Amino acid sequence: MIKSFIKGLTSLLNSLSNKSYIALWLLMVVTSSVILLMKLNTTEQQYNAGLLAALEINLPEHQAAIALGQNYQNKLLLLVGHTNLEQAATMASEIRARLQDKSWLASIYSNPLNSKQLQQLVAYYGSSPFSYLANSQKETLRTALKNNQTQTITDDYFSLLNQWADPIVSQSLEKDVTLTLATFLKERLLTNAQGDTHWHFSQQELMLKGDDFSYIPVFISIKPAYVNIRDSVAIYQELQRIKVDYTHPSAEQNNASEVLMTGMILHSAAASLQAQSEISLFGLFSLVGVMLIILLAFRAITPLIACLAVIGSALLVGIVALMLWFDSIHLLAFVFAVSILGIAVDYGFHILVLRQHTQESAKGIRSIVFLPLTIALVSTIAGYSLFFTTPINLLHQVVVFVGFGLVGAYLSALLLLPSIRFSNMGTSFAVLPKQHFAYLFIAILVFITSISRLNFDDNIGNLNTKSSLLVQEEQKVAKLTGENVYPYMVLITGNSQDSLLQESQQLTKNLRTQGAVLKSITDWQLPQAEQQKNIALVRANWQSDHYRDITPYLDDNAIESALAKAKPIALLPTFIAQNMGVDIQKVSDQYWTALLLNAPLSELQNLSVAQSPNASYVNLPVALSKQLGEVRSNVLQVALPAILVILVILSLYFGFTSALIMLLVPTVSAGLALVFSQLFQASLNIFNVLACLLIITLAIDYVVFFRAHGVTKLISHTVSLSAVSSALTFGVMSFSATPAVSSFGLTLLIGISLAWLLSHLTPLTYLNKL
Amino acid sequence: MKETSMKAVSVQQILLFVLSFVLVFSLFCWSLVTGATEVFTAEQQATSLQPLKGTFSQSKNIKPLKRPFKSEGSFVYFPNKGLLWHTKKPVDSLKLFAHDGVYKIDEQGALQKEAQLDNDFFLALFSANEQKLAKFFTTEVLQSEGGVQVICLALTPISDTMRSLFKQVNLCMSEVNVGTKIPNKIELIEEKGNNTEILLQLSSAKVSPRELAYFD
Numbered sequence: 001m002i003k004s005f006i007k008g009l010t011s012l013l014n015s016l017s018n019k020s021y022i023a024l025w026l027l028m029v030v031t032s033s034v035i036l037l038m039k040l041n042t043t044e045q046q047y048n049a050g051l052l053a054a055l056e057i058n059l060p061e062h063q064a065a066i067a068l069g070q071n072y073q074n075k076l077l078l079l080v081g082h083t084n085l086e087q088a089a090t091m092a093s094e095i096r097a098r099l100q101d102k103s104w105l106a107s108i109y110s111n112p113l114n115s116k117q118l119q120q121l122v123a124y125y126g127s128s129p130f131s132y133l134a135n136s137q138k139e140t141l142r143t144a145l146k147n148n149q150t151q152t153i154t155d156d157y158f159s160l161l162n163q164w165a166d167p168i169v170s171q172s173l174e175k176d177v178t179l180t181l182a183t184f185l186k187e188r189l190l191t192n193a194q195g196d197t198h199w200h201f202s203q204q205e206l207m208l209k210g211d212d213f214s215y216i217p218v219f220i221s222i223k224p225a226y227v228n229i230r231d232s233v234a235i236y237q238e239l240q241r242i243k244v245d246y247t248h249p250s251a252e253q254n255n256a257s258e259v260l261m262t263g264m265i266l267h268s269a270a271a272s273l274q275a276q277s278e279i280s281l282f283g284l285f286s287l288v289g290v291m292l293i294i295l296l297a298f299r300a301i302t303p304l305i306a307c308l309a310v311i312g313s314a315l316l317v318g319i320v321a322l323m324l325w326f327d328s329i330h331l332l333a334f335v336f337a338v339s340i341l342g343i344a345v346d347y348g349f350h351i352l353v354l355r356q357h358t359q360e361s362a363k364g365i366r367s368i369v370f371l372p373l374t375i376a377l378v379s380t381i382a383g384y385s386l387f388f389t390t391p392i393n394l395l396h397q398v399v400v401f402v403g404f405g406l407v408g409a410y411l412s413a414l415l416l417l418p419s420i421r422f423s424n425m426g427t428s429f430a431v432l433p434k435q436h437f438a439y440l441f442i443a444i445l446v447f448i449t450s451i452s453r454l455n456f457d458d459n460i461g462n463l464n465t466k467s468s469l470l471v472q473e474e475q476k477v478a479k480l481t482g483e484n485v486y487p488y489m490v491l492i493t494g495n496s497q498d499s500l501l502q503e504s505q506q507l508t509k510n511l512r513t514q515g516a517v518l519k520s521i522t523d524w525q526l527p528q529a530e531q532q533k534n535i536a537l538v539r540a541n542w543q544s545d546h547y548r549d550i551t552p553y554l555d556d557n558a559i560e561s562a563l564a565k566a567k568p569i570a571l572l573p574t575f576i577a578q579n580m581g582v583d584i585q586k587v588s589d590q591y592w593t594a595l596l597l598n599a600p601l602s603e604l605q606n607l608s609v610a611q612s613p614n615a616s617y618v619n620l621p622v623a624l625s626k627q628l629g630e631v632r633s634n635v636l637q638v639a640l641p642a643i644l645v646i647l648v649i650l651s652l653y654f655g656f657t658s659a660l661i662m663l664l665v666p667t668v669s670a671g672l673a674l675v676f677s678q679l680f681q682a683s684l685n686i687f688n689v690l691a692c693l694l695i696i697t698l699a700i701d702y703v704v705f706f707r708a709h710g711v712t713k714l715i716s717h718t719v720s721l722s723a724v725s726s727a728l729t730f731g732v733m734s735f736s737a738t739p740a741v742s743s744f745g746l747t748l749l750i751g752i753s754l755a756w757l758l759s760h761l762t763p764l765t766y767l768n769k770l
Numbered sequence: 771m772k773e774t775s776m777k778a779v780s781v782q783q784i785l786l787f788v789l790s791f792v793l794v795f796s797l798f799c800w801s802l803v804t805g806a807t808e809v810f811t812a813e814q815q816a817t818s819l820q821p822l823k824g825t826f827s828q829s830k831n832i833k834p835l836k837r838p839f840k841s842e843g844s845f846v847y848f849p850n851k852g853l854l855w856h857t858k859k860p861v862d863s864l865k866l867f868a869h870d871g872v873y874k875i876d877e878q879g880a881l882q883k884e885a886q887l888d889n890d891f892f893l894a895l896f897s898a899n900e901q902k903l904a905k906f907f908t909t910e911v912l913q914s915e916g917g918v919q920v921i922c923l924a925l926t927p928i929s930d931t932m933r934s935l936f937k938q939v940n941l942c943m944s945e946v947n948v949g950t951k952i953p954n955k956i957e958l959i960e961e962k963g964n965n966t967e968i969l970l971q972l973s974s975a976k977v978s979p980r981e982l983a984y985f986d
Contacts, residue, residue, distance in 0.1 A: 086905065093930060114934045158861035161830065161839050164892060164958060164966060165935045174962075177834045200871070202890065205931060549860075553835045 018362065018419050025415040028408065029313060032320045039323050046328040047229040047272070055624060056391040061491055064592035065618050067585040068489070069264075071577050074106070074227050076220040076263035078239070079477060080246065081213030083256055089205050091246055091257060092216035098242065104226035104235055106578070110218050111206045112189055113167040117579050121185060124575060126175030130538040130566045131531040133180065134187035141537050144546050153541065154549040156183070177554050178547070178562070180538065188523055198482045208480045213258060215480060220263075221578065227265060229272045229331065236269030261470070262477045262485050270467040274737050275331035279338070282736070286341045286729040287311075293728070294345070297721055298352060299424040306420050307348040313412040314344035318405025325400045333397035335733065335741050339748075340402050342729030343380060343698070344409035346722040347373055350705075351417040353718045356426065362418035370414070372708055375649075376701040377410045382642060383697025387690060389638045390631050395690065429720035430713040431760055439761035440661075443668045443754075450675040457683035458629035460621050463740040487519070487596035492615045497571055497584055500591045500614075501527040507615055508595060510608045517598040521573060521582040531568035539563050594618075632686045639693055643667065646700065654707055658764075662707055665758045666699030673751030680746055687740045691747035698726060699755030706764045716760065723756035821848040821982065822952060824972040828857075832964045845970070846977050847896050847952070851985040866984050867893055875984065891932065895925075898943040898951040906932060907939065920944045920954065937961045946972060 016024075057063050080095060082088035092110050099108055107116055125132055133141070140152045160169055160179050168189070172182040198208055208215040222235065243259045290311070294304045318340060322329060350373060354365050381403045387395035474485045492507065494500030501522055508520040526534075541547065542559050551559065573593075577583035584593045601609060601617055609615050643663065650659035670692035677688050702719045709715045730752060733745025823846050830839040843858040852868040864875040869890070873881040894902040903909060907925035922942040927933045940957040958966040 089929060111931050114931045155861045155863075158839075158841070159863050161832075162828070162841055162857055162861065162863070167935055170935070170960060170962065170964065173832060173834050202871075205929070553837060553839060555834075555836055 021415040021419065025313070025412055028411060029316065032313075032316045032408070036316070036320050036323070039320070047331055055627075056393045056396075057624075058391065059623075060588040060590065061493075061592075061616065061618055062620060062623060064491060064493070064585055064587040064590075065489055065594065065620050067587055068491075068583055068592060068594045069620075071581045071583050072264045072486075073268075074222040074224060074265065075581065076222065076235075076239070076261065076265065077477065078218040078220065078242075079208065079215040079260040079480065080218060081210060081215040081258045081260065083213060083254055085202060085205070085207060085214040085216075087255075087257070088207070088214050088216045091259075092218050095218055095242055095246065095259075099220070099238075102238070104222050104231055106221040106223045108218065108220050110216055112219075113206075118167065118171055118185075118189075120575070120579065121189075122172050122175055122181070124572065125181055125184065125569065126172065128531075128535070128566050128569050129172075129176035129178070129181040129184075129562065130535045131569050132184050132526060133534045133537065134183045136187060137180065137183045138534070138537065141541050141546075144541055145537075145544060148544065150546045150549060153546050157550050176562070177558055178550065198480060210480055212256070215260075222265065229268065232265045232269040233272050233276075236266055236273070239266070260473045260477050260480075262474050266470055267467065270470060271738075272331055274467075275335055278736055278738075278741070279331070279334045282335065282338045282732045283341075285732050286338055289728040289732075290341055290345050290725050293721060293725055294348075296427045297349070297429060297717075298356060298422065299426040300422040302420055302422045303348075303352045303356075306352065306417050307345050309416060310348045310409050310412045311341055311344050314340050314405040314409035317408030318401040321404030322397060322401045326397055330394045330397055332394050332738060332741060333401060335736060335738070336394070336398040336744065337401040337405070338733065339726075339729050340405045340409075342726040343402070343406060345725050346376070346701070347406075347409050347413035348417055349721045349725070350376075350718055351413055352420070353714060353721070355418065355420060356422070356424075357714050357717075365418040366414060369418075372701070372704055373410060373414065375704050377406055379646060379697045379700045380406060380694075382646070383693050386635075386638050386642055386693050389634070390686075390690070391627060392631070392686075428713065428717050429724065430716040431720060432711065432713060432716055433760055435711065435761055435763040437763060440664060440668065440758060443672060443758060444664070447668055447671040447675060451671065454674060454678060455683045456629075456632065457685060458625045458632060460625045460628060462683070463628075463685055463687070463738075463743075482598075484598055487598065488600055489618050489620070490518075490595040490597065490601070490609055490615055491592060491618045492595070492612070493590045493592050494614060495590065497573070497591050498527045498529075500584065500593055501525060501530075501571075503612060503614055504593055504595065505530065507608065507612045510612075511595065511597075511605050514602065514605050514608060516601070516605055519580070519582050519596040521576065521584060521593045524576045524580055524582065525571050525573055525584075526568075528568040535563070535566045535568075538566075628686050632689050635686070635689050635693070639696075642693075643696065646696075650700075650704075658707060661762065662700070662703040662764065665703050665762055665764075666696040666755055669699055669751050669755035669758055670695040672754050673747045676750045676754075677743070677747045681743060685739070685743055687743040688747045691744045691751065694748060695751030695755060698752060699759065702755055702759035703762075703764055706759055711760075711764065719756065719759060723752055727752045727756075821846055821851075821977045821985075822946070822972055823847075823975050823977050823981075824952075824970055826968055826970045828966065828968045830964070830966045833962065844973075846981050848982075848985045849897065853893060853896055854981055854984055868985075869893065879980075879984075881984070891927075895939065895941055895953060895956055898941070898953055903941075912940065921951075922955075933961075935960065 057066060078092075078095065080088050080092040082091060089110075096108050096110065099105055109117065112118060137156070140156060144150060144153050157179055160166070160182060163169065166182075166186075168185050169179065169182045172179070172185060175181060199206060200209075201207070202214075205216055208217070222232075226232070226235070239261055243261060246257055246259045248255060248257045290307070291304060294307050298304070318337065322333070350369050351365060354360060354368060358365070360368065384399045384402050387399045478485050490507070490511075492500060492504050494503060504520060505522040505527070508518065508522050511518060542563060547559055571584075573584035582593070582596065584591055586592070606617065609617050647656075647659050647663055650662055653659075654662065673695055674684060674688055674692060678684060681688070702723065705715050705719055727749050730745050730748035734742050734749055736742040736745060823844065825842070825844050827842040828840065830841075832839065841857050841859060841861070843856045845856065846854040848854075852866055855865045855867060857863045857865075865884075866873040866875060866881065872884045874884050875881055891906045894906055897903075900909065903923075903925060906929070907927055910924040910926070912922035912924050920942055921944075922940060925939040925941055927936050927939070936958055938959045940955070940959070941953055942955040943951045943953045946952050952970070952972060954970050956968040956970070958968075960966075
């Protein structure tokens with residue numbers, strides 16, 4: 001049935017004229033170009049980078065952890081260091097002035113007490129200044145009620161008023177003359193910020209003291225609309241220029257300075273720059289390599305132009321499909337997709353070699369290549385499609401790009417290439433060694449004996465690329481500030497914001513009692529009932545006349561009228577998130593928040609978290625690594641049925657025994673590729689395993705060609721050309737700085753080389769006699 | 771001829787003697803002068819590094835408050851070491867402004883570092899030293915108040931943070947010893963119109979060993 005279907009298709013193709021073929025090809029190219037132009041004009045394509053963006057996150061708690069971590073996406077911290085503190089302050093001031101007018105800037109400041117942030121906090125909490133109380137003041141008010149004494153309340157008020165230079169007092173006085181708000185903000189901004197960290201004030205500046213330098217911070221927030229790949233790269237480059245301008249190594253010891261930078265967006269930008277550079281470099285290298293191979297093989301310009309048309313069509317169709325299918329494209333997808341150059345050009349080789357070495361007509365050539373090319377296309381797409389079973393978004397994008405790209409290449413090759421005419425003989429890539437089953441047997445033996453030694457490590461951290469310079473700076477900043485750049489998270493969930501805040505408040509209190517240093521949303525947002533309690537506490541003290549020593553300084557009925565207006569302030573977690581980095585997010589119809597800890601939980605703290613009904617400690621990297629490990633183990637379960645399907649298809653055409661031997665060549669090559677990859681890598685990962693799936697689908701073509709057309713110089717030449725071009729385009733990936741890409745490329749390079757070798761050494765043409 | 775040569779010798783000798791005398795005398799005078807200067811500088815330095823004790827009265831005019839907030843107390847200023855500020859009324863509080871920060875001193879005499887701006891500038895104001903003041907302010911001399919011994923300066927903050935706190939600081943100081951100045955009036959004028967006036971007066975009371983101990 002399959003044979004008759006293929007025959008029918010071949011005769012349909014052969015019934016068309018040469019002009020019709022070119023018209024069809026042009027139709028495909030023009031349609032794709034029009035769609036691409038329309039897409040580019042109507043919407044701006046979003047791009048992302050970084051391995052986290054490459055994964056599909058399914059569990060709500062993981063989605064919540066990522067959503068809550070987004071607050072860090074638009075925050076940057078620059079530490080401006082100089083041997084002289086005043087110089088550091090001047091440099092920080094210059095840097096602030098230099099960035100002040102940037103369109104992407106949401107806020108920039110060095111001193112939280114001299115910033116818009118303080119004004120915004122005073123405005124928000126000033127709407128009902130008794131709703132939020134400092135812990136110390138709450139204690140004072142409770143004690144005052146209990147012992148019926150006013151002295152501490154009076155002393156605290158006068159002490160605060162007595163200070164010479166207190167921006168919190170002077171800014172909040174207009175909103176609250178009782179200084180309740182000032183006391184709250186002072187405790188939250190100064191005591192909490194200091195905690196166990198190393199921040200302190202010197203010469204009116206918030207600063208850090210290092211071994212060689214005094215550092216002035218520059219806190220930067222980026223507008224959310226600008227947290228995308230294109231803008232983050234521009235921001236990263238701008239900051240790099242600042243870094244260069246203000247970093248002066250210790251040539252003159254007294255005038256040395258440095259600028260340290262931290263922020264998640266910098267990693268995305270660095271990864272993006274790395275990916276962009278690899279796309280251009282690998283793309284260029286592969287293209288030049290493939291062009292050289294074509295020139296060597298055919299020694300004529302026409303085949304080169306024809307192959308470039310096939311490659312160009314593949315890229316065009318692939319990009320159009322990718323842009324239509326996905327809203328946001330991962331840049332690493334393009335790095336992986338460079339491989340399409342090597343596979344697409346194979347289709348050209350198969351036809352052009354026939355044209356070069358036979359006198360067949362265009363129709364004849366089309367009839368000969370139609371079956372092997374279709375099998376090659378279907379098997380490669382089937383192989384890539386297995387990536388859809390993984391939770392790796394990046395690979396889904398690679399499948400769509402390569403899958404559709406190969407359809408474009410397949411159609412272009414079939415429509416254009418059989419009619420091309422050239423006479424040069426070119427260089428032969430044919431190799432015909434003595435074939436024997438012993439080679440396949442030895443390969444199987446080596447694979448079986450080595451398989452137990454394979455060492456896998458699924459740690460997601462090992463797959464990601466991180467700029468070593470940025471990591472070093474992060475470590476330096478963490479040491480200086482005494483704070484972790486990436487905090488440990490305890491996630492809490494609730495049906496409403498209020499219930500979530502209640503549970504968070506209790507757990508925050510418990511963990512702090514047990515010595516945890518953490519940031520909590522409840523430092524800034526309180527449940528309505530809690531705010532009401534605070535107002536009631538102030539009211540009770542006022543009713544007991546505990547403010548009597550203060551009232552002579554205030555307008556008549558000032559406290560009374562403030563109390564009359566007092567009511568719980570509406571929750572505004574987004575505002576707090578922008579300023580403080582602690583947030584509430586809604587994921588899967590539940591509200592989520594995270595306590596951000598400076599250190600991993602102790603045993604006792606773990607117990608507290610376990611006792612809190614809706615709280616859990618989330619270590620996202622560990623959870624995702626575990627998920628990747630499961631995917632790796634599941635790949636076999638997916639691959640096995642796929643291999644069986646290929647076996648059935650091949651059996652239908654070539655018979656079961658032939659099909660089995662034919663399948664052994666790519667399967668053993670893939671297995672051995674893993675064994676040999678282990679020699680170059682400390683440990684193997686999921687990308688090495690996924691490469692094996694591709695090796696099988698690519699190498700199937702080699703054995704199909706040998707089996708279908710016999711072991712001839714011509715077929716060896718075609719297979720060798722195909723293997724060299726694929727090995728070149730995949731091999732170039734092994735030089736990638738991203739371990740995920742380099743692991744993939746290395747295994748494919750080894751696997752394709754082995755498959756080429758084994759397909760030449762295994763006596764496939766004698767299989768009919770078996 | 772002999773007489774002439776003898777005369778010539780004696781004239782030469784006299785000239786030599788006069789020159790030697792002038793030289794020796796000049797050296798003597800110079801050594802006397804420099805010696806006196808050294809004695810004077812050492813004495814002046816010893817005086818200027820002595821702790822000074824006094825009293826203060828402070829009045830804060832804050833717009834949202836119905837009446838000025840007044841406080842008073844005593845202070846000990848130890849040049850190059852810090853300032854002990856003891857507010858006695860209306861609240862009793864003791865603070866030490868040292869170069870590494872502000873410390874609150876509790877009833878047991880224990881020092882607790884306060885999480886606030888460390889008011890380095892206040893130590894600079896107390897030092898009345900132009901070099902130290904120049905770190906924080908640009909200076910302009912105001913018309914003298916109370917005679918030639920009192921010099922008043924209008925100080926404008928340099929840094930953004932200081933500017934956000936004060937529009938201007940007026941500092942009047944007088945010379946208590948030769949070469950030693952001490953502020954007798956400090957006026958802190960805020961951007962929003964609030965101002966704080968501190969009047970200082972040196973007293974003859976001796977600095978107690980307990981007070982001195984805080985500076986160690």
